[in-house]
Amino acid sequence: MIKNIKFIIIILFSLFIFFIFLKGLEKPNNYLPEKTSSKIETNLSAKKLYDQKEVLLGELINNNNFSIINIWASWCLPCRDEHVYLLNLKKTNSINVIGINYKDKKSNAVEFLKDFGNPYSEVLTDPDGTKSIELGAFGIPETYLVNNKNKEIIKKYIGPLNDVKFKEILKIIKNEKN
Amino acid sequence: MYGKKVKLRAFFILLIFLSVSLAIFLVFKSLEENVVYFKSPTEVKNLPELETKKIRVGGMVKKNSIRTNELEINFIITDYKNELVVSFKGSVPNLFEEGKGVVAEGFLKDRSYLKAIKILAKHDENYMPPEVNEALKENK
Amino acid sequence: MANQIGNYSLYIALIASIFLIFQSSNSIRSKSKNLDSKIFSALSVQSLMVFISFFSLIYAFIISDFSNETVYNNSHTTKPLFYKISGSWGNHEGSLLLWLLVLTIFLFIFLINSKKLLIKYRLLTVLFQELIIIGFLLFILFTSNPFLNLFPIPKEGMGLNPILQDPALAIHPPILYLGYVGTSIIFSSSLAALVCGMVNKIWAKHIKKWIIISWIFLTIGILLGSIWAYYELGWGGFWFWDPVENVSLMPWFCLTALLHTIIVLEKRNIYQSWTIILSIATFSLSMGGTFLVRSGILNSIHTFANDPSRGIFILCFLFALVLLAIFIFFIYQKKNLKNISKSFLASKETAILINNWFMMFFLSVVLIGTVYPIFLEVINGSKISIGPPFYQKLIAPFLIPFLLFMAVGPNLKWIKDNLSKINFNQLILFVLSIIISYLLVKLYGVNYLFAVPLFGLGFFLFFLTVRDLSSKDSTLSQKISHFGFSLFILSILFNGIFAKEFTSNMKVGDEREFMNKTIKFENLKIIEKNNYKSLVANFNVSDNKGSINLSPEVRIYNQPKTLTSEADINSTIYSDNFLVFNVIKDDGYYNVRYQHKPLMLWIWFSIILISAGGILGYFKKDD
Secondary structure (H helix, E strand, O other): OHHHHHHHHHHHHHHHHHHHHHHHHHOOOOOOOOOOOOEOOOOOEEEEOOOOOEEEHHHHOOOOOEEEEEEEOOOOHHHHHHHHHHHHHHHOOOEEEEEEEEOOOHHHHHHHHHHHOOOOOEEEEEOOOHHHHHHOOOOOOEEEEEEOOOOEEEEEEEOOOOHHHHHHHHHHHHHHHO | OOOHHHHHHHHHHHHHHHHHHHHHHHHHHHHHHHEEEEEOHHHHHOOOOOOOOOEEEEEEEOOOOOEEOOOOEEEEEEOOOOEEEEEEOOOOOOOOOOOOEEEEEEEEEEOOEEEEEEEEOOEEOOOOOHHHHHHHHHOO | OHHHHHHHHHHHHHHHHHHHHHHHHHHHHOOOOOOOHHHHHHHHHHHHHHHHHHHHHHHHHHOOOOOEHHHHHHOOOOOOHHHHHHHOOOOHHHHHHHHHHHHHHHHHHHHHHOOOOOHHHHHHHHHHHHHHHHHHHHHHHHHOOOOOEOOOOOOOOOOOOHHHOOHHHHHHHHHHHHHHHHHHHHHHHHHHHHHHOOOOHHHHHHHHHHHHHHHHHHHHHHHHHHHHHHHHHOOOOOOOOOHHHHHHHHHHHHHHHHHHHHHHHHHHOOOHHHHHHHHHHHHHHHHHHHHHHHHOOOOOOEEOOOOHHHHHHHHHHHHHHHHHHHHHHHHHOHHHOOOOOOOOOOOHHHHHHHHHHHHHHHHHHHHHHHHHHHHHHHHHOOEEEEOHHHHHHHHHHHHHHHHHHHHHHHHOOOOOOOOOOOOHHHHHHHHHHHHHHHHHHHHHOOOOOOHHHHHHHHHHHHHHHHHHHHOOOOOHHHHHHHHHHHHHHHHHHHHHHHOEEEEEEEOOOOEEEEOOEEEEEEEEEEEEOOOEEEEEEEEEEEEOOEEEEEOOEEEEEOOOOEEEEEOEEEEOOOEEEEEEEEEOOOOOOEEEEEEEEEOHHHHHHHHHHHHHHHHHHHHOOOO
């Protein structure tokens, strides 16, 4: 009898610990500050990848359409996966895809775009990563959907684009247009 | 009455029981004393009353906020909503940089000022930020 | 190419594992008298396959094959060959492959070394061990495969964090793993012994070797990690009560308890259940440690890659094993409790039991301190951390009785000793130690509550073990370990109480006064190296006795871009002078920390002595 009670208590106790750990795993483990400002930093000035000319981000998003700002690097693996979505977004009218090349060598970046195709209307360089931080980036890849009219960030995607996010972008644009 | 053996045994069990409860008591008492809570600058701002115990505050080191003099390093921790001024005497880790994540441990003087006694930054076996890493694994 | 070979070898090993599980359960059922030769060959094939797989990973690292994702993530062409090789187990995927390799090789060695024992026991051990191996194989193949292909092939790798480029850290994980994995053999074999009803002297004698060997590796592994933290991290300490460190300490407490209990089982044939419980707990803690570290559930200064799916896998696997162990324990426990022999209060058995209870207490303290933050976060969402004072406050006072028992216990006789004839010799030594420590504390004006008893008992243990070292008997290994431990306690006490630290922000040319020392920042040079740029500072620390020059460095690596501080440490047998500096911002100020740490070398030396006792015990001829 005592043996059975002992047994049950031990089993229950281990199950309890098991579930605590299981729940503990669900918690995100990094302390992420949430950026509140929803305006895009238009005063950001950076060099273009191909001709190394200095340009303001605001100048690139001054029409009446939407912009996708995508932070990427040739050394970044998930960037390769999301590339096909960017190429598809390029085909969509009313979207202007701007790339920010994060901590990369020019030669590697150019080669990457040659190999995989170039979805960007313009690529800005960010050799030391500071520009991306000013934009509020946590890591790469990261993608912002911006409304050019009021320079608001409509949606921010941390991590690579996928089917769900891609469809969402198209849907948002469709709704905003109407 | 009872045999010597039984008495001895009872005494032994009592002794074990007492020492175990003493141990448990000490562990939990000292646990209570040595717990350090982790807060963000916004949570610090919204504290119902000023925390007098040691706390940890985490966030980003604000751009151009580090000021150094002979004795102290002063900087601002931000979570992009609220800011907290930190002054610190002591040594900083390698990864302490403007625009990077930081955790400061110390005592709150008021809701926007922390006197830090320790600065922590993380080192990572994979250099990428965790989100990227996470994303990487998702896409395998 | 190496990628495919590595990958397919793992699959073959998986098939071998499945085959072994079937074959060994069949053999057990058919009650065969001899070991099936198929089992032996399957096991050889399995070990060989895992070895090939591990070797192909190392090969991929050596030739910098960036079509392998693990290599790409953790290596770089400019890296020195030594770190290319150590990089192969410095990452998550590779380290698990190493675990697996040691698992299979240990099982192989076990099978060769257990020829004299019951066939059913050997088969059962193989069965349990294969259950562990199959879990690891599935884990590696499906959540952390080190042989994933990358296409198109990148030109250059991501590099290995320079902090991890250190000789002590390169060999630290393999050594620690040898210890961890050794506990898996103890686990499997104690379950097997339980089922066979042979938890007795013969089994104890056999498994003792495995316990000692795991204990040695675990001790040295912890030592190396600690040395790395001291020399490379530049925080000026050797133990920080960080969760990742605690995780290696917990199985150590348990294993040390087991190491003592198994001697009682061997000599007196008692404490059977307790031995089994300790074996199960030791292995669970080793596995649990891997879970805590690898799942990213802990908030530690050493962050590893976070991946919840891996965490869930290890967690389920671990609890499946634990539940299995609990079931087996409750079913077969009775079978082994045949003889309950008498023992008396004043005996070696009791002393060892007391040692065990202390070990369990230290273990609980560390365990609670480590997992309490996780529990609290799950229950009410608050993020907390537990500071080092928690551990110090709880462990230091209990060290006092612990040291006393440690000094007196080994000299007690088995079964029954007579306490009434108080050993006059010991009493004199005891009084002497207390007087010495009292004078010491008075002389230096130490104001720490437990200083007198801790120093006193440290000295007491020291004197007693020194006295016993000269008297030659069969327990020399135990004497050396206990002597090492007394040295360890004394050196950390001196180190902790008399350490001095000074931090300041200094410009080149500045001078600071500290205690009776003058610290001068003399100059700063920039040196370009192959894969990093180095800022070398020159400091002069002088007092009335003389002066020393210290030149710490800050290295700026390119691949990946990282800053590391290299402390300059001047070690003598009396004390260490530790100086480290750091760049804060480009405003001319540098963050400087100087530490004076007495008897630092003795801490390392005493741990080496403790493990040397173990090594001696391993090679000791059985009487």
